[in-house]
Amino acid sequence: MEETKERKIVVAVDESEESMEALSWSLDNLFPYGSNNTLILLYVKPSLSVYSSLDAAGFIVTGDPVAALKKYEHELAESVLARSHTLYHNFESDINIERRVGRGDAKEVICNAVEKLRADMLVIGTHDYGFFKRALLGSVSDYCAKRVKCPVIIVKKQPQNN
Amino acid sequence: MEETKERKIVVAVDESEESMEALSWSLDNLFPYGSNNTLILLYVKPSLSVYSSLDAAGFIVTGDPVAALKKYEHELAESVLARSHTLYHNFESDINIERRVGRGDAKEVICNAVEKLRADMLVIGTHDYGFFKRALLGSVSDYCAKRVKCPVIIVKKQPQNN
Numbered sequence: 001m002e003e004t005k006e007r008k009i010v011v012a013v014d015e016s017e018e019s020m021e022a023l024s025w026s027l028d029n030l031f032p033y034g035s036n037n038t039l040i041l042l043y044v045k046p047s048l049s050v051y052s053s054l055d056a057a058g059f060i061v062t063g064d065p066v067a068a069l070k071k072y073e074h075e076l077a078e079s080v081l082a083r084s085h086t087l088y089h090n091f092e093s094d095i096n097i098e099r100r101v102g103r104g105d106a107k108e109v110i111c112n113a114v115e116k117l118r119a120d121m122l123v124i125g126t127h128d129y130g131f132f133k134r135a136l137l138g139s140v141s142d143y144c145a146k147r148v149k150c151p152v153i154i155v156k157k158q159p160q161n162n
Numbered sequence: 163m164e165e166t167k168e169r170k171i172v173v174a175v176d177e178s179e180e181s182m183e184a185l186s187w188s189l190d191n192l193f194p195y196g197s198n199n200t201l202i203l204l205y206v207k208p209s210l211s212v213y214s215s216l217d218a219a220g221f222i223v224t225g226d227p228v229a230a231l232k233k234y235e236h237e238l239a240e241s242v243l244a245r246s247h248t249l250y251h252n253f254e255s256d257i258n259i260e261r262r263v264g265r266g267d268a269k270e271v272i273c274n275a276v277e278k279l280r281a282d283m284l285v286i287g288t289h290d291y292g293f294f295k296r297a298l299l300g301s302v303s304d305y306c307a308k309r310v311k312c313p314v315i316i317v318k319k320q321p322q323n324n
Contacts (some may be wrong), residue, residue, distance in 0.1 A: 005190075021213050025313055029283075112306075121191075143163030146305065151187055155313040 012110050012140075013084050015042050015076060017045035018125030022155040023084055026123045027041040027091045028149050038096040041084050042113055044106040077101055105144040105154040114148045167315040168198035169282040174272050174302075175246050177204050177238060180287030184317040185246055188285045189253045203246050206268040239263055249322050253258055264324040277311045287316040 011026050013019045025043070046074055077122050081099055088097060102109040117161045126141040173188050175181045187201070193199055243261055250259060262279075264271040276284050288303040307314045 007191075028167075030191065035194070082253070141307075142304070145303075149318060149320070151315055151317045153313055154307050156163045156311060159313070 006038065008038050008040060008117055009123060010110075010114055010117060010119040011123045012106075012125075012144075013041055014106070016125060016127070017129055018155070018157045019080075020083060020087065020124050020125075021157045022123050022125035023087050025155045026153075027088060027095075028109045030121070030123070031093060031095050033058075033093055036096070038102060039088065040117060040119065041081065042100050042102060042110060042112060043080055044082055044109045045073055045077060045101060045103045047104045047141050075124070075139045091113060105133045107140045107147075110140065110144050111147045112149060114144075119150055122148055123155060125155050126158070128155075134146055163298045164220055167201065169199050170202060170279055170283060171283050172202045172204050172272075172276055172279060172281040173285045174268075174287075175203055175242055175270070175284070177242055178287060179291070180289055180315045180317070181242075182245060182249065182287075183319045184285050184287035184315075185249050187317045188315075189250060191259075191285070192285070193253070193257050197253055198258070200260060201250065202262060202279060202281065203243065204272060205242055206262065206264050206271045206303045207235055207239060207263060207265045208267045225227060247282075269309075272302065272306050273309045276306075276312060283313045283315060284310055285317060287317050289319075 007030075009026060009030055011023050013023055026039065031039070051108075088095065100113065102113060110124070111124070113119075122144060124141045124144055126139065141152075141154045145154065169192075171182075172189060173185050175185060177214065177286055177294075193201070250257065262275065264275060272284070272286070283305060284301045286306055288301065303314075304315045307316065
């Protein structure tokens, strides 16, 4: 049996169900027994300017809102990575895992990370929005599929009992 | 070792280098040893209305242009499927292959086929066009990524020596 080539697979995760679906799909489909593939979990925190704009808007709050938000953000990141951990921990086969946390505009951070890490593929969950919501919110997966050079796998949340 | 779940993987092929890259990528990444996955090669011929519009435009040609075009089209389909065959024939592992030929608007035919076949994933090559060309030609991969329910894998032609 020939040894399979080692691949770096970036899976972008956030607090959405779709991203957990993408991670789960990746484990099921891209990590066959005996593969040397490395799973790089990428979580992106929002840009710090989000906090300063909150400040500038003149919110009157007791305590330190930026510190409170940072704490919340830290907990959110930990919770997403913990959910991811549960998924890959239950996976039968041993796999190489790396965890990365970026900061900034998610789509830019993801594209840059894929390039810097010289990833072999990017897996990303997507919301099944209608036209208006998509036009308003844009789509991280659309953007990344156009920008990155490696193959991009777009995973949608599957309806139950399908 | 657990038996892997059988999956139907549709790979859209045409006469482009990109689609052969997509097929080659699929063989390397989605058909691990011992998998029961089925590769469905999908080739789409253009709609017959393309020929009748040529007729209507009043081309003066000797012989039967529609018959000549159909012959050309048949040869093109065969040539694409033959190139695909060379790729999967050289693949080390035995895999289940199905060949399907559709007719019509490629993006519609691909989306409908994925749904009818209850495919587990769609793999599609894409051209790395700039903004204007993409705006003019549209993008089959963009359209399919939005329309189909299963995961979509978008493969770009990789630069050599990468």
